[in-house]
Amino acid sequence: MRGKGANASIRDRTQEFLGIAERVKKSYSSQNGPSSSGSKPLGPQTMAMQSEFNRKASKIGLGIHQTSQKLSKLAKLAKRTSVFDDPTMEIQELTAVIKQDITALNSAVVDLQLLCNSRHGNSNISSDTTTHSTTVVDDLKNRLMSATKEFKEVLTMRTENLKVHENRRQLFSSTASKNPANPFVRQRPLAAKPAGSTSAAPALPWASGGQSSSHPLPNNRNQKDGETQPLMSQQQHQQQQELVPLQDSYMQSRAEALQNVESTIHELGNIFNQLATLVSQQGEIAIRIDENMDDTLSNVEGAQGALLKYLNSISSNRWLMIKIFFVLVFFLMIFLFFVA
Amino acid sequence: MKITALLVLKCNQEGSDPVILANASDVSRFGFFQRSSVKEFIVFVGRTVAKRTPPGQRQSVQHEEYKIHSYNQNGLCALGFMDDHYPVRSAFSLLNQVLDEYRKTFGDSWKIVQADKVEPWPYLNEALNKFQDPAEADKLLKIQRELDETKIILHKTIDSVLARGEKLDSLVEKSSDLSAASQMFYKQAKKTNQCCTIL
Numbered sequence: 428m429r430g431k432g433a434n435a436s437i438r439d440r441t442q443e444f445l446g447i448a449e450r451v452k453k454s455y456s457s458q459n460g461p462s463s464s465g466s467k468p469l470g471p472q473t474m475a476m477q478s479e480f481n482r483k484a485s486k487i488g489l490g491i492h493q494t495s496q497k498l499s500k501l502a503k504l505a506k507r508t509s510v511f512d513d514p515t516m517e518i519q520e521l522t523a524v525i526k527q528d529i530t531a532l533n534s535a536v537v538d539l540q541l542l543c544n545s546r547h548g549n550s551n552i553s554s555d556t557t558t559h560s561t562t563v564v565d566d567l568k569n570r571l572m573s574a575t576k577e578f579k580e581v582l583t584m585r586t587e588n589l590k591v592h593e594n595r596r597q598l599f600s601s602t603a604s605k606n607p608a609n610p611f612v613r614q615r616p617l618a619a620k621p622a623g624s625t626s627a628a629p630a631l632p633w634a635s636g637g638q639s640s641s642h643p644l645p646n647n648r649n650q651k652d653g654e655t656q657p658l659m660s661q662q663q664h665q666q667q668q669e670l671v672p673l674q675d676s677y678m679q680s681r682a683e684a685l686q687n688v689e690s691t692i693h694e695l696g697n698i699f700n701q702l703a704t705l706v707s708q709q710g711e712i713a714i715r716i717d718e719n720m721d722d723t724l725s726n727v728e729g730a731q732g733a734l735l736k737y738l739n740s741i742s743s744n745r746w747l748m749i750k751i752f753f754v755l756v757f758f759l760m761i762f763l764f765f766v767a
Numbered sequence: 768m769k770i771t772a773l774l775v776l777k778c779n780q781e782g783s784d785p786v787i788l789a790n791a792s793d794v795s796r797f798g799f800f801q802r803s804s805v806k807e808f809i810v811f812v813g814r815t816v817a818k819r820t821p822p823g824q825r826q827s828v829q830h831e832e833y834k835i836h837s838y839n840q841n842g843l844c845a846l847g848f849m850d851d852h853y854p855v856r857s858a859f860s861l862l863n864q865v866l867d868e869y870r871k872t873f874g875d876s877w878k879i880v881q882a883d884k885v886e887p888w889p890y891l892n893e894a895l896n897k898f899q900d901p902a903e904a905d906k907l908l909k910i911q912r913e914l915d916e917t918k919i920i921l922h923k924t925i926d927s928v929l930a931r932g933e934k935l936d937s938l939v940e941k942s943s944d945l946s947a948a949s950q951m952f953y954k955q956a957k958k959t960n961q962c963c964t965i966l
Contacts, residue, residue, distance in 0.1 A: 677825055680856045684907045691914045698921045705928050712935045719942035726949035733956035740960075 437562055477556065480542060484563050487535050491570045494528045497521060498577050505585040518585065525578060532571055540564050771796075771833065772809045772848040773895050775869055775888075776817045777877050778839055785817040785844060787883040789869070791891035792848075809848060817844040825859055838862040843869065843877060857905030861898050865891065 501521045504514055543560045741747070772792035776785040792809055794802045812830060820826045820839040828835045836858040837846045845862040868890055869877070898904040902912055 677856060677859055681907070684856065684911065688907060688910055688914065691911065691918065695914065695918060695921065698918070698925065702921070702925055702928060705925070705932065709928070709932050709935050712932070712939050716935070716939045716942045719939065719946045722946040723942070723949040726946065726953045730949065730953040730956040733953070733960050737956070737960045 437559075437566070480539070480546070480560060480563075483535070483539050483542070484567060487532060487539060487567050488570075490528065490532050490535070491567065491574055494525060494532065495574050495577070497525050497528070498574060498581065501525060502577075502581045502584070505581055505588060522582070529571070529575055529578065532574075536564070536567050536571055539567065768852050768899065768901060769793075769796075769850050770847060770853065770895055770899055771850070772813075772846075773865060773891050774809070774813045774817075774846040774848075775865065775891070776813065776844045776846065778817050778820070778822070778842050778844045784814050786881060787813070788843075788873075788877050789884065789888040789891050791887065791895045793895055813846050813848075817846060820844060825862075827855060827858075834858075836862060838866065840866055845869075854901050854905070854908065857901035857908055860906075861894070861901075861904035864904065865894060868894075 501518065504518055504521065507514075543564050546560070770793070772790070774787060774791075775789040776787050778785045787810065790810070792806055794805050797805050812835060816826065816828055816835050816837050817839070820837045822839050822841055825836070825838045828837070832850060833848050834851055834853070834855075835846060835848050836855065837844060838859060843866060845865045847858050847862055849858055869888075872888075872890065902909045
């Protein structure tokens, strides 16, 4: 209850209210002893609900306060990160804890609001109480929202810091090309495979030497990278810096070769697709040619039939022969007439 | 693209010279009188480089016209003397294979060897001959080569398919002309049949 009184928009008049309630109770019990038994059970009941509401609200306020304290600690940690000792584990734990707290507080505020609304169904509460409870709930929600916003800001600040560190690392060390990949992933091989990866390489089957050995070897390489960074002794750092570019270029060339193979296979797939398209188009052309030839065949057969009919009609047409003979005789007669 | 020698050595911790476990050298390129000195040279340089290679690291050293690639794997070190044209990656994958085979063949008995071994390991000699062509050692290189050949073949195929397409086009033209001509022929034949009934 004290925490709620800190906000200037609410005046904490609980003590006055309690005093008045006592007085009224005394005056009631003195005035009508028997009838007060009816109103009394209601009084404590509302009082009980009010105090339950107050209790919950105070718990939520306390939770929000603790969360904002943790948040300020996290902000300090995030600001503090230097290049070399990175309290990532602590930051991550703290982030997880704060997230859990915020979600719990969120659900608690929602419950409180529901309780508040359900109580407004009871008509025997004064309007002052309702406004008071709604104001309390709103205030708690606002505070929770501001805490969440701060949390988000801290997280963005942390990622920016990480990026700045990566850039700085790139400037000063030559092992840059491996690092920007994934600073978080780098830590997993450290945790998951402490020393087993080097013995995994000789255990590989003989036949698949080339390609599958590239998988434990990058892990080996990553582990070396992760181990050399925190070591921080100058000599080892320099020596390994010289050797590390060679391993790097070896791994890089392997990766490049694999990528080349993959792209070649892609192109080959493309070429096959084009080939299929061309061949299907040409198939259609071939079908058209076939249809044309069928048409030609039928036309020529029809024409052949017509000509045969013609031949038959000509060669077996006696009537036609008589007619021709008559025409010839006719011309002969006319010719003889005119000459003779 | 030549491998001159392949060596397997046992590297102790800093201080003592490495012990030769297997040696395969091809000195046929050199004149008869130089061969023994070349062998000595190989042994000496091999020991030096293996001594300087920390465990778990790969190293390439340039010496005159040779490149010496060394790979130290937990105390067992493999070296290869190659010329400049041999691709580095295939060299290291070859060394990897050699080490795997050595471990398979000899298990852990190499750890107790203290003096140089002189008997030859036939696998190493075979490897020397087989892997003169880097594609044999490096599967990636082999795959890349085959894929390139396949691509060339596919290009030729597509060219011939395009030529086929052109021929098909000309065929379709001719066949459509042919069918038009045959249709005219048919109509003519029908016409001559019909109009001579008077005569």
